[in-house]
Amino acid sequence: xxxxxxxxxxxxxxxxxxxxxxxxxxxxxxxxxxxxxxxxxxxxxxxxxxxxxxxxxxxxxxxxxxxxxxxxxxxxxxxxxxxxxxxxxxxxxxxxxxxxxxxxxxxxxxxxxxxxxxxxxxxxxxxxxxxxxxxxxxxxxxxxxxxxxxxxxxxxxxxxxxxxxxxxxxxxxxxxxxxxxxxxxxxxxxxxxxxxxxxxxxxxxxxxxxxxxxxxxxxxxxxxxxxxxxxxxxxxxxxxxxxxxxxxxxxxxxxxxxxxxxxxxxxxxxxxxxxxxxxxxxxxxxxxxxxxxxxxxxxxxxxxxxxxxxxxxxxxxxxxxxxxxxxxxxxxxxxxxxxxxxxxxxxxxxxxxxxxxxx
Amino acid sequence: xxxxxxxxxxxxxxxxxxxxxxxxxxxxxxxxxxxxxxxxxxxxxxxxxxxxxxxxxxxxxxxxxxxxxxxxxxxxxxxxxxxxxxxxxxxxxxxxxxxxxxxxxxxxxxxxxxxxxxxxxxxxxxxxxxxxxxxxxxxxxxxxxxxxxxxxxxxxxxxxxxxxxxxxxxxxxxxxxxxxxxxxxxxxxxxxxxxxxxxxxxxxxxxxxxxxxxxxxxxxxxxxxxxxxxxxxxxxxxxxxxxxxxxxxxxxxxxxxxxxxxxxxxxxxxxxxxxxxxxxxxxxxxxxxxxxxxxxxxxxxxxxxxxxxxxxxxxxxxxxxxxxxxxxxxxxxxxxxxxxxxxxxxxxxxxxxxxxxxx
DNA sequence: TTGAAAGCGCTAACAG
DNA sequence: CTGTTAGCGCTTTCAA
Numbered sequence: 233x234x235x236x237x238x239x240x241x242x243x244x245x246x247x248x249x250x251x252x253x254x255x256x257x258x259x260x261x262x263x264x265x266x267x268x269x270x271x272x273x274x275x276x277x278x279x280x281x282x283x284x285x286x287x288x289x290x291x292x293x294x295x296x297x298x299x300x301x302x303x304x305x306x307x308x309x310x311x312x313x314x315x316x317x318x319x320x321x322x323x324x325x326x327x328x329x330x331x332x333x334x335x336x337x338x339x340x341x342x343x344x345x346x347x348x349x350x351x352x353x354x355x356x357x358x359x360x361x362x363x364x365x366x367x368x369x370x371x372x373x374x375x376x377x378x379x380x381x382x383x384x385x386x387x388x389x390x391x392x393x394x395x396x397x398x399x400x401x402x403x404x405x406x407x408x409x410x411x412x413x414x415x416x417x418x419x420x421x422x423x424x425x426x427x428x429x430x431x432x433x434x435x436x437x438x439x440x441x442x443x444x445x446x447x448x449x450x451x452x453x454x455x456x457x458x459x460x461x462x463x464x465x466x467x468x469x470x471x472x473x474x475x476x477x478x479x480x481x482x483x484x485x486x487x488x489x490x491x492x493x494x495x496x497x498x499x500x501x502x503x504x505x506x507x508x509x510x511x512x513x514x515x516x517x518x519x520x521x522x523x524x525x526x527x528x529x530x531x532x533x534x535x536x537x538x539x540x541x542x543x544x545x546x547x548x549x550x551x552x553x554x555x556x557x558x559x560x561x562x563x564x565x566x567x568x569x570x571x572x573x574x575x576x577x578x579x580x581x582x583x584x585x586x587x588x589x590x591x
Numbered sequence: 592x593x594x595x596x597x598x599x600x601x602x603x604x605x606x607x608x609x610x611x612x613x614x615x616x617x618x619x620x621x622x623x624x625x626x627x628x629x630x631x632x633x634x635x636x637x638x639x640x641x642x643x644x645x646x647x648x649x650x651x652x653x654x655x656x657x658x659x660x661x662x663x664x665x666x667x668x669x670x671x672x673x674x675x676x677x678x679x680x681x682x683x684x685x686x687x688x689x690x691x692x693x694x695x696x697x698x699x700x701x702x703x704x705x706x707x708x709x710x711x712x713x714x715x716x717x718x719x720x721x722x723x724x725x726x727x728x729x730x731x732x733x734x735x736x737x738x739x740x741x742x743x744x745x746x747x748x749x750x751x752x753x754x755x756x757x758x759x760x761x762x763x764x765x766x767x768x769x770x771x772x773x774x775x776x777x778x779x780x781x782x783x784x785x786x787x788x789x790x791x792x793x794x795x796x797x798x799x800x801x802x803x804x805x806x807x808x809x810x811x812x813x814x815x816x817x818x819x820x821x822x823x824x825x826x827x828x829x830x831x832x833x834x835x836x837x838x839x840x841x842x843x844x845x846x847x848x849x850x851x852x853x854x855x856x857x858x859x860x861x862x863x864x865x866x867x868x869x870x871x872x873x874x875x876x877x878x879x880x881x882x883x884x885x886x887x888x889x890x891x892x893x894x895x896x897x898x899x900x901x902x903x904x905x906x907x908x909x910x911x912x913x914x915x916x917x918x919x920x921x922x923x924x925x926x927x928x929x930x931x932x933x934x935x936x937x938x939x940x941x942x943x944x945x946x947x948x949x950x
Numbered sequence: 951t952t953g954a955a956a957g958c959g960c961t962a963a964c965a966g
Numbered sequence: 967c968t969g970t971t972a973g974c975g976c977t978t979t980c981a982a
Contacts, residue, residue: 287959313672502861
């Protein structure tokens with residue numbers, strides 16, 4: 233049986249007091265006789281009354297709704313899921329609730345979801361901005377919705393931003409491979425319209441340049457979406473006349489795809505006597521991937537990665553956002569968190585061939 | 592600069608019409624002169640007007656808020672993250688937005704989060720119920736909040752539920768190990784107060800019973816929370832005088848911990864010449880885990896699992912919930928989805944010893 | 951086709 | 967300490 237929700241009026245009637253007294257009790261405002269309050273409490277319990285926050289919000293105008301939005305690329309991705317958890321934890325400490333959405337790297341969808349968030353009057357939004365212009369957010373910003381960008385900066389938007397040192401992370405990864413004797417290093421990257429991806433490519437190129445090398449177009453693949461495409465791409469790379477001896481992958485999904493592709497080719501796995509289906513006497517291809525991922529340390533060989541800390545990113549973003557919601561009007565802040573190279577094995581494999589051939 | 596949000600009144604003034612006309616245009620109601628509508632549209636754009644859904648809701652009473660809540664154990668867990676994504680996708684098709692929360696398997700926290708959801712007048716909640724009584728949800732249910740339980744049934748609550756065949760999945764896993772010659776099978780399980788865990792244990796016991804065996808207390812560990820505890824537990828199991836030749840793990844996190852523990856003991860990894868730190872000449876311990884997880888197929892050996900389909904679970908739950916929100920008042924429905932044993936290698940390892948010793 | 955009035959559930963600002 | 971009045975932004979109802 234669905235009953236009408238009891239209102240303060242109902243509670244007031246039952247308790248035999250005025251509506252205002254109920255309001256005061258409900259909101260724990262001081263200055264209510266304990267006995268009166270007790271009567272009201274009793275009525276509240278009896279009726280199963282719960283405050284209607286929407287109505288409350290309507291009246292209290294500028295007051296925060298204690299609701300924020302979180303828009304990530306894909307909440308099913310462990311990286312964003314961990315980030316989301318950190319945001320949620322921070323929000324809960326403030327009795328704030330989190331609306332979640334996945335943009336799927338699609339600007340129209342991002343817009344649509346943000347719109348839905350704003351229609352519910354969120355206090356703020358933490359956003360992994362997709363490529364393209366975010367000018368449409370300006371309007372919301374001017375209406376007081378606080379915005380923090382994460383993972384990538386938004387174009388045409390003055391907002392706090394939390395990033396990691398993508399370029400240096402990629403640089404360190406490639407230096408690491410170079411340090412282990414590699415000269416022919418393949419690059420498998422996500423869509424170039426993603427800022428972080430461009431940064432990582434720049435780091436890749438910078439490390440090569442230091443060695444007097446330049447990215448070899450035959451060893452570079454852009455625009456990979458997901459593991460399947462990465463697996464196919466790596467398969468073509470290693471079938472070339474002079475294949476790469478090492479691979480740099482620009483994110484977790486691509487790294488997983490690369491492992492898949494290399495395993496299929498017998499170029500990833502236990503060092504000798506493995507069931508490699510071809511290239512029996514090869515020592516395998518070295519691999520460093522951007523992004524930590526579950527079980528990276530459990531593979532054979534364990535995967536060397538450039539790790540970001542998604543929980544720290546989420547917590548930082550939440551901290552910035554709530555500061556703004558609390559009235560911080562200082563100029564825009566950019567936070568850059570460090571990445572960390574975790575050497576585990578896959579990145580320390582020596583080149584299979586004699587190496588040292590000129591770039 | 593933060594401006595006051597424009598209201599319908601503002602739009603009406605600018606457009607030179609009445610507030611009601613604006614309302615009609617905003618809600619695409621028929622019966623407005625195209626020219627009048629155009630004037631209003633122009634004013635709306637000029638002012639950057641957006642409808643205040645909270646106020647709208649207030650007046651439209653019983654109408655849905657197009658907001659649902661999703662409460663999982665931990666959104667950072669890939670299983671729940673994937674489920675969440677499926678729910679979100681279903682919601683988006685209805686312009687419905689999703690509030691997310693993690694209960695951390697804590698009843699008080701569950702209550703708190705659900706409370707926050709209901710204060711925002713969600714139309715419904717998809718819930719992974721923690722152990723304990725959920726009677727407090729009855730009140731919300733009577734006020735019209737639809738509830739669907741997922742992964743575990745809720746006690747003292749009449750609600751639609753989406754489950755998987757936990758018992759049979761576990762049974763199949765253990766039969767599989769028995770079929771490969773194992774008789775001493777270890778059990779590493781999560782907290783017994785979780786319904787699904789009890790079901791899985793029952794399936795484990797049932798498979799053993801068919802073989803005339805009973806669970807050996809020395810090989811059974813309950814109450815494991817997370818990979819670290821599982822790793823420690825497996826370490827003690829295998830140090831026993833007569834260790835298990837195979838392990839059944841009741842969820843993804845425990846499976847990962849087991850792999851960790853076994854790797855440390857040199858009992859998991861490439862079959863020979865591995866860098867096993869002890870037990871050099873052992874063939875390793877067989878392992879089947881409940882739950883699929885990323886990279887399970889990439890480990891050495893690849894991990895045999897009983898897979899659930901979290902996306903299907905989420906989609907099913909969303910379907911049930913939205914049917915209720917749309918007015919389906921039929922009696923409670925329980926959906927049970929099948930699990931699938933995926934043999935990959937770790938579950939097909941033969942017992943290290945001569946085996947065949949009596950239970 | 952358009953508009954005026956009333957009121958959803960609540961709180962701010964005053965009275966008593 | 968408690969109550970009255972007005973009104974948040976919108977929709978419902980009815981009248982023009």
